[in-house]
Amino acid sequence: MRFSSLSRRHLCTVAAASLLAAGLPGGMALAQSPYPAKAVKLVVPFPPGVSPDVIARLWGEGFTRLTGQPVVVENRPGASTIIGAQAVANAPADGYTLLWTVNNTFSINPYVYKKLPYKAEDFVPVTRILSVPYVLVTSVDSKYRTLQDLVREAKARPDALSYASAGIGQGTHVALARWLNQAGLKMTHVPYKDQFVPDVIAGRIDVALDASTGAIPQVRAGKVRALGVTSAQRIAGLPDVPAIAELYPGFVGDSWHGIFVPKATPDAVQAALLATSQKIMADPAFRAKLLDYGLTPVGEGPEAFRKFLDEDARAWAKVVKDNHITAE
Template identity: 35%
Template sequence: MLIKNRFRFAHFVIAALLPLAAMAADYPTKPVTIVVGYSAGGGVDAMARIMADKLPALLGQPVVVENRPSVGAIVGTSYVSKAKPDGYTLIMGAPGPMIFNHAVYAKLPYTPQDFTPISFVSDSPLMLLVNANNPAKTVQDLVNQSKQNPDKSNYAASSASFQLITELFNKKTGAKFTHIPYKGANDSVMAVMSGDVSMALADAGPASVGLQSGRVKVLAVTSAKRMPDYPNVPTLAELGIDLKVSLWIGLLAPAGTPPEIVKQLQDSVAKVVAMPDVQKRMTTMSVIPMSNTSEEFAKVIASEIPLWKQLAADNNIKAN
């Protein structure tokens, strides 16, 4: 009886896997949907639409973008986590829903294990911005200012992501900047421009408005290497500050998606990112075109969640 039951169980498992194996062999045979957990027009949405524009020529099927915006991108992310793992429902993810939400929310309707990473699409380092009239010429000058006047030193952050990153900056440098919440990244940059806050860490897109107007200046960037558009701006690492952070954007699938489909999508994303016109489009948006493997992508998520969870706990940072 035991042998018979084991045979039945093995037969059941094989039967359950056969449809996915067959789908992987023929994939794709219908349109692919890329879900975006944010409104149309933002950076994540822009990357999804670039993929939707270029992937059909490689996959042989239409690719559509579906926006499911919500606070923290939780709705769209949860939706994809429960989707059938057949390669037809994907999500254009970002550190907010994939990493930082796990650090600041006590409970979420999805877990990191609900997804199979496919590939990065782009990367966006952050810039340390201060008002153009701020006498600080270096990061150390700015840190010293905060230590000398902690009651007058603050920073703008539009989400838990930026708050956590800036608190890590405080920890690494001994700076004494206090958090002031703002609704969006553009609002944070405007607060620096107007002198309402001492500093802000912002991605290059929103930062460019203040930089082009000459009302803010950048003291450093958080990338591993200097940004091509700002070759004279040092990285924090160059200054001896162990802080390398970027806001990547990448494509993920529901967990259990056949490896053959994941590999096909990964290869296709790499080809799109390497296209000269795509590189030009991304560069004009102040993001760095980038692709990687599913394994490399997974390591980024797995290594970063514990770091930010601990930092959130240490600073009592919680999502409202």
């Protein structure tokens, strides 16, 4: 699933915006741009309080501080981000309705669902804000003290162990399926429509992947035990927890957060939005908060983001196909 290429004019405008962000004379023309001249709506396809919502609001505070315009976060949860994505795809392409979303929207949903009310070509990627490691957790009372303990048990009893997720085709499902494929293991998937971590804490479910933002507080509170993280290396928030890649080289199962606008959004608006976001990303306090949540700051621009999206979609499409993951 591919996004349309940037025009030469857009690339030049982005370059000018970057100069402006750095306070250089080349950005003087863009400084007269009226964007943003009013409040900006940021659609987050998740309920309040979860990781994308928390970080989107944090980014919004930075946007307001830099531009003087408020950011109104509109939570549109449900249907694996489909409801929120559809709302933005149908919004005016003027830069005042943005989509803050995760990998499901463009890298997983197109391969899980037979029909979607949006397509990648309805959007332009502006910037990938961060990477979201998942943490493989089990109950603190579990006999699995290490990833190796879990692997030995799973090999000895195929399909006997259970793993939870936030639903069929969700990142927490597909990422764990990806690891099981690489490890040659079989476990029984138990999809949830609501919170699944309480059942992991209680030992009713053997393991689950949870986003670092949710998992780290639970680990620090002694409610769950972390067995591994899905990022290529260990994360600062859990330095003693190994990356799954240490045992299974090459494995990566992270999600991400990124900002998108409807197609036909003016190039100058996209460039101004990118420049402001990169200023936010350069703020040491903002980056420190991301790291404290176990997140990895990225901040890349549209060209790098587009290339990443193509690679990300190919990788997750294979997992969906190999595991026959479908949803209505």
